[in-house]
Amino acid sequence: MAYSDKVIDHYSNPRNVGTLNKDEKNVGTGLVGAPECGDVMRLQIEVGADNVITDAKFKTFGCGSAIASSSLATEWLKGKTVDEALAIDNMDIVEELALPPVKIHCSVLAEDAIKAAINDYRVKNGMEPLVLEKSHH
Amino acid sequence: MKQPIYLDNNATTPLDPRVLEAMLPYFTEKFGNASSRNHAFGWVAEEAVDYAREQVAKLVGCTEKEIIFTSGATEADNLAIKGVFEMYQEKGNHIITAVTEHKAVLDTCKHLEKLGAKVTYLRVKEDGLIDLAELEAAMTPETILVSIMYGNNEIGVIQPVKEISAIAHKHGALFMTDATQAVGKIPVNVNEDGIDLMAFSAHKMYGPKGVGVLYVRRKGPRVKVTAQIDGGGHERGMRSGTLNVPGIVGLGKACELCRLEMDEEAKRLSALRDKLESRLTQLEESYVNGNRENRLPHVANISFKYVEGEGLMMAMKDLAVSSGSACTSASLEPSYVLKSLGLSDDLAHSSIRYGLGRFTTEADIDEAIAITEKAVNHLRELSPLWEMFKEGVDLSKIEWAEH
Numbered sequence: 001m002a003y004s005d006k007v008i009d010h011y012s013n014p015r016n017v018g019t020l021n022k023d024e025k026n027v028g029t030g031l032v033g034a035p036e037c038g039d040v041m042r043l044q045i046e047v048g049a050d051n052v053i054t055d056a057k058f059k060t061f062g063c064g065s066a067i068a069s070s071s072l073a074t075e076w077l078k079g080k081t082v083d084e085a086l087a088i089d090n091m092d093i094v095e096e097l098a099l100p101p102v103k104i105h106c107s108v109l110a111e112d113a114i115k116a117a118i119n120d121y122r123v124k125n126g127m128e129p130l131v132l133e134k135s136h137h
Numbered sequence: 138m139k140q141p142i143y144l145d146n147n148a149t150t151p152l153d154p155r156v157l158e159a160m161l162p163y164f165t166e167k168f169g170n171a172s173s174r175n176h177a178f179g180w181v182a183e184e185a186v187d188y189a190r191e192q193v194a195k196l197v198g199c200t201e202k203e204i205i206f207t208s209g210a211t212e213a214d215n216l217a218i219k220g221v222f223e224m225y226q227e228k229g230n231h232i233i234t235a236v237t238e239h240k241a242v243l244d245t246c247k248h249l250e251k252l253g254a255k256v257t258y259l260r261v262k263e264d265g266l267i268d269l270a271e272l273e274a275a276m277t278p279e280t281i282l283v284s285i286m287y288g289n290n291e292i293g294v295i296q297p298v299k300e301i302s303a304i305a306h307k308h309g310a311l312f313m314t315d316a317t318q319a320v321g322k323i324p325v326n327v328n329e330d331g332i333d334l335m336a337f338s339a340h341k342m343y344g345p346k347g348v349g350v351l352y353v354r355r356k357g358p359r360v361k362v363t364a365q366i367d368g369g370g371h372e373r374g375m376r377s378g379t380l381n382v383p384g385i386v387g388l389g390k391a392c393e394l395c396r397l398e399m400d401e402e403a404k405r406l407s408a409l410r411d412k413l414e415s416r417l418t419q420l421e422e423s424y425v426n427g428n429r430e431n432r433l434p435h436v437a438n439i440s441f442k443y444v445e446g447e448g449l450m451m452a453m454k455d456l457a458v459s460s461g462s463a464c465t466s467a468s469l470e471p472s473y474v475l476k477s478l479g480l481s482d483d484l485a486h487s488s489i490r491y492g493l494g495r496f497t498t499e500a501d502i503d504e505a506i507a508i509t510e511k512a513v514n515h516l517r518e519l520s521p522l523w524e525m526f527k528e529g530v531d532l533s534k535i536e537w538a539e540h
Contacts (some may be wrong), residue, residue, distance in 0.1 A: 003451070011451060017519055029496065034482035034537030035522060038445050042521035059521035063447035063462070067519060080364055 003064055004098035004130040005019065015075045018057040020044040024038035039066045039106065043073060043113035047121055049101070051081045058113075069093050069110040077082040086130070087113055097122025141457045142501045142508075146341075146494030147290050147318060147436060148459060152387070153343035153495065159390040164382035168370065171173075171380045172371065180436035182382045189389025193350060195434060196392040197335065205351040205372045206385055208291075210317040211241040213336030213351035216376060217313045218245045220362025220422050221334070222254055223293040225311075229279030233310075235259040235267050236477045238286050241313055241336075243285045255279070263479050267292035272301060287316035287325065287335075291461065291474040291490060293425030293436030295319065299351035300472035302331030312362060317341050317349075321395035322433055323403060327352055339384065344391030344494055348384035351376075398495075406493050409502045415440065416506045422515055422526070426475060426488060435493040438475075440484045441509075443523040445514040449489060452512035456505055461488035 007078040022029045026047050033040040046055035056074035060067045072093055077085050093107035105120030143151070156348050163185060171186045173179025207213045218232065234246055236258050246256045257275045259267045267285060283305040288295045297451040313334035319325050321342030327335060338349035353375065354360045368377030388469060411452040414425055422442035441449065446462030461472030471485035491505065517523040
């Protein structure tokens with residue numbers, strides 16, 4: 001299958017690969033997927049005083065589209081408020097990366113990872129976790 | 138643009154230029170129909186087909202009359218299994234095969250199940266070989282056919298064909314083998330191996346695509362199959378359709394070259410394969426899949442834990458290989474062959490198959506090693522699983538959200 005230029009770009013030069021200290025109170029970590037399914041994403045956000053995401057990092061086990069989806073997600077997260085981040089929809093990722101139908105699950109996983117990271121941050125800071133729609137993939 | 142290094146010779150092989158040269162006249166001036174009995178154009182074509190039949194027969198140790206030309210191994214598998222099922226239905230309806238067979242065999246068997254066949258799918262052991270005791274136990278008086286492949290396309294293991302055919306014959310069943318990956322690579326002899334039907338294909342041995350063979354035994358016993366394509370009664374009535382003369386000429390030439398060069402070529406390829414394997418298994422957490430003793434000389438299947446196969450192939454764009462990863466298949470399921478060895482899904486997702494061939498050089502292998510090492514290390518830097526493994530986290534204890 002041929003990949004879009006944007007997938008290849010994110011795959012070849014992934015943005016924001018790395019690890020934030022998951023024990024810090026202002027860091028939220030989302031770990032989604034399963035090794036058996038061939039993709040696992042870990043996405044982390046660091047949230048500043050005014051609820052703005054000041055840093056985002058990822059590591060992903062998966063195919064090129066999964067790596068590109070998570071790389072793009074970290075790029076979009078930086079500078080957004082947590083509420084704005086919650087509005088990121090997997091279809092935005094599909095559109096931006098021109099993912100084919102068989103790779104849509106990669107974008108769903110990236111959206112799940114964002115929400116899981118935000119929830120981790122919320123719980124750490126005494127907020128209720130958001131009830132997330134069970135995504136279907 | 139520089140071409141990638143081709144290490145996917147189990148998928149298909151390039152055409153040998155000597156094969157192409159043999160074929161060319163049969164596209165142009167020698168264009169006749171091999172069934173045209175009344176003029177020189179037909180005679181020339183028929184002679185070429187007869188000669189090719191001899192070349193093929195010589196490679197596998199049979200007579201020319203036992204060679205049925207088909208469009209490829211898939212058609213030959215279909216003809217053998219469906220043809221035996223129809224021809225021998227008075228004797229019984231039970232077929233035995235194995236879970237690691239090619240889809241051309243498995244899907245044919247599934248089709249026959251809808252038509253009343255009973256099919257036993259033997260499991261394989263961890264090394265990819267079937268258990269002979271299980272085969273023996275599965276045999277019944279209704280068993281008409283045992284169909285077990287010669288060498289596996291994904292992991293290269295060679296089944297104990299002689300022992301399998303002996304068990305089949307002891308119980309009065311025929312033995313069929315899909316030998317697509319074995320013929321031309323290792324010595325295959327239908328009499329020594331006790332084979333009654335055998336499918337193989339030209340394009341896996343440096344011949345053209347679109348032509349294959351079903352070997353059908355004529356003596357001890359005389360095997361018959363019901364034709365699946367009706368028409369002009371070609372190929373002793375078993376496979377109608379105008380013969381693909383250039384393809385058949387190419388297949389014949391390919392068989393001859395394999396026969397003459399096989400011994401040295403197998404030695405050369407297994408040395409290259411061993412080098413590839415020994416270097417790549419020096420990478421941490423990498424494993425060779427399948428039995429390492431009984432296998433084809435040109436195949437290596439290696440899992441690199443904590444990296445995903447499709448992602449890995451993308452990082453190795455200068456290498457043409459294949460993967461057992463789900464992402465490379467339409468079904469999103471990882472390789473059923475690797476899973477049937479008892480490999481966990483994550484290891485199946487992390488596998489790469491290297492298929493060496495006649496045109497693979499030592500320099501290619503050195504480059505393949507360097508490219509793979511670099512890509513595996515790069516992707517492990519990106520892999521959360523690798524980081525967790527390095528921190529000593531037991532990944533099996535994590536509650537993953539299966540999706």
